[in-house]
Amino acid sequence: MNQRSEISSDFFGDTVVTTRLEDVINWGRKNSLWPMPYGTACCAIEFMGTVSAAFDISRFGAELVRFSPRQSDLLLVMGTINYKQAPVLKKIYEQMCDPKWVVAVGACASSGGFYDNYSVLQGIDEVIPVDVYVPGCPPRPEQVLDAIYKLQSKIDPAAFVDGGPNANAR
Amino acid sequence: MTPVSDHLNKTLSKALIKSQADKSQQEIVIIHPEALLDVAKVLKEELGFDMLMDIAAVDWKDRRKERYEIVYLFYATQSNKRVTIKATLNNQNPSIASLINIYPAANWAEREAYDMMGYHFEGHPKLERLLMWDEFEGHPLRKDYPIDKRQPVPVLRELL
Ligand code: SF4
Numbered sequence: 001m002n003q004r005s006e007i008s009s010d011f012f013g014d015t016v017v018t019t020r021l022e023d024v025i026n027w028g029r030k031n032s033l034w035p036m037p038y039g040t041a042c043c044a045i046e047f048m049g050t051v052s053a054a055f056d057i058s059r060f061g062a063e064l065v066r067f068s069p070r071q072s073d074l075l076l077v078m079g080t081i082n083y084k085q086a087p088v089l090k091k092i093y094e095q096m097c098d099p100k101w102v103v104a105v106g107a108c109a110s111s112g113g114f115y116d117n118y119s120v121l122q123g124i125d126e127v128i129p130v131d132v133y134v135p136g137c138p139p140r141p142e143q144v145l146d147a148i149y150k151l152q153s154k155i156d157p158a159a160f161v162d163g164g165p166n167a168n169a170r
Numbered sequence: 171m172t173p174v175s176d177h178l179n180k181t182l183s184k185a186l187i188k189s190q191a192d193k194s195q196q197e198i199v200i201i202h203p204e205a206l207l208d209v210a211k212v213l214k215e216e217l218g219f220d221m222l223m224d225i226a227a228v229d230w231k232d233r234r235k236e237r238y239e240i241v242y243l244f245y246a247t248q249s250n251k252r253v254t255i256k257a258t259l260n261n262q263n264p265s266i267a268s269l270i271n272i273y274p275a276a277n278w279a280e281r282e283a284y285d286m287m288g289y290h291f292e293g294h295p296k297l298e299r300l301l302m303w304d305e306f307e308g309h310p311l312r313k314d315y316p317i318d319k320r321q322p323v324p325v326l327r328e329l330l
Contacts, residue, residue, distance in 0.1 A: 084303055087326035116318055118310040119302075127323060 026156035029073070029099065031061040033148065036072035038092060041079030043106035043138040055141040060148045069095040074151070075128075076144075080108040081121045093128040101155070103147045104130045107137045174253045175199050177217060178209065185209050196252050203240075203257040203266045210242075210255075210272045219244040219253060222273035225280060227287040231313040238264040240289065265290040286311040 035057075037047055051057045051065060066072040069092045081089055093102065104124050107113035110133045112122035124130060131154060132147045174197050175189035185205030190198050201209050213219040223243040230237045238259040245252050259266060268291040269276035280291045281300040288309035291297055299306065303324040308315055 083321070083323060086323045091326055118315065118317070118319065118321075121323070122320070 023156070030152040030155040032064070033060075033062040033074040033101070033151070034064045034066050034072040035062050035074040035076050036066050036069055036092075036096070037076050037078060038089065039076075039078045040081060040085065041108060043078035043108065046138040046141060047076065047078055047105070047144065050141040050144045055145060057145065057148065060145065060152070062148050069093070070097065072096060073100045075100065075102045076105055077102065077109040077124050078105040078138075080113065080115060081124055082119045083121055084119075086121050086124075086127045089124060090127045101131045101151055102128055103132045103134060103144075103151065105134045105144060105147070106139055107135065110135065113137060172197055173251075174213070174217060178212065181212055181216070182208055192254075196254065198254040198256065200256045200258075203259055206255075206257060206269070207267050207272070210269055213244055213253070213255075214272055217253075218246040218248055219251070220247055221245040222269065222275045222279075223252075225269075225276060225283055227283040227289055227311070229287060229311065229313045234258075237261055237313075238287070238289065240264075240266060240283070242269070259289065263290065264288065265292060267292050268294040270294060285309070288312060 037044060039045075039047060049055055051063060057063050062074065069075070073096065075093060075096060077089065093100070102124075104110040108115065108120070109124050110130075112120050114137075116122070121127070132150050134143050134147045136143055172189055172191065175186060178186050178199065178201075182205060185201045185208060187200040187202060189200065192198055199209075221244065223245050226241040226243070228239040228241060230239060236258045238261065240257050240259060242255040243252065244255065257266060264287070266289065268280055270280070270291075270293065277294075277296075278300055280289075280294055281297060283289045284291065284294075284297050285299045285301050286309055298304075302310065305324060306321055308319075
């Protein structure tokens with residue numbers, strides 16, 4: 001389960017694993033992210049590749065794509081968000097239950113991309129908090145997977161993937 | 171071959187400024203803006219142009235003395251003919267009559283031209299923004315609108 005688990009082998013044999021509650025909860029959270037795709041433009045096409053067989057996001061536990069914010073805890077914003085869209089995105093975010101995380105996939109969601117004009121929001125962090133930014137126009141599916149990785153180590157600092165800040169201390 | 175301007179010359183000669191044909195022999199007629207309604211009536215009732223395809227607004231900025239131009243594209247579904255009507259509008263107050271009573275299709279096209287370019291259409295029943303949100307200030311497709319100007323993020327309007 002995680003490096004901190006101890007086995008009290010004397011009495012229970014290997015039938016019981018002890019750990020801390022927060023570790024179990026985070027372990028569950030990070031390995032069963034339920035993404036809600038908020039796809040407004042070309043980046044969303046890349047998400048189709050990410051979830052299907054070749055890249056297979058389910059290897060990281062995030063394959064259960066929900067199309068309702070009330071059933072999901074990971075908001076994947078993929079595509080250009082214009083100003084009129086911004087309050088809608090904010091409302092969708094507010095409808096998600098805590099704990100929730102946001103990934104800005106692609107240049108448009110992260111910064112407005114090349115749409116430096118009157119109509120496009122210059123990054124979704126103007127209206128909602130963002131946990132991971134993914135560069136690229138569009139990003140490759142590996143980059144979207146990498147964002148899941150990064151988010152997992154953010155949810156559980158002791159995550160095995162590329163360490164967390166506290167991975168060695170524990 | 172300039173059948174439209176020939177006909178207009180006979181019936182509404184004062185409306186006409188100039189006519190020409192583009193590369194595909196499609197007629198372009200430049201008219202006085204005050205004569206728009208008369209011209210549109212003739213187009214629809216006498217020449218069979220029963221469909222308004224689109225309205226375009228052009229901002230020539232420094233390239234012309236009168237910077238605002240409006241372009242109407244008409245189509246005749248029976249004869250498969252097209253004609254372009256152009257008019258130049260006033261610099262201070264770009265304004266022209268609304269075509270809505272002759273071609274209802276002008277409704278949203280005129281609202282868009284108002285929204286993006288600030289053209290005024292006399293007689294339009296609901297000349298409000300079509301694409302930008304209501305609090306938006308200015309007309310973003312005018313050439314002097316700063317390209318990187320940002321305006322406050324709108325708030326959500328309840329639909330019901
Ligand atoms: S970042 Fe590029 S690929 Fe992604 S939505 Fe914007 S324009 Fe499309």
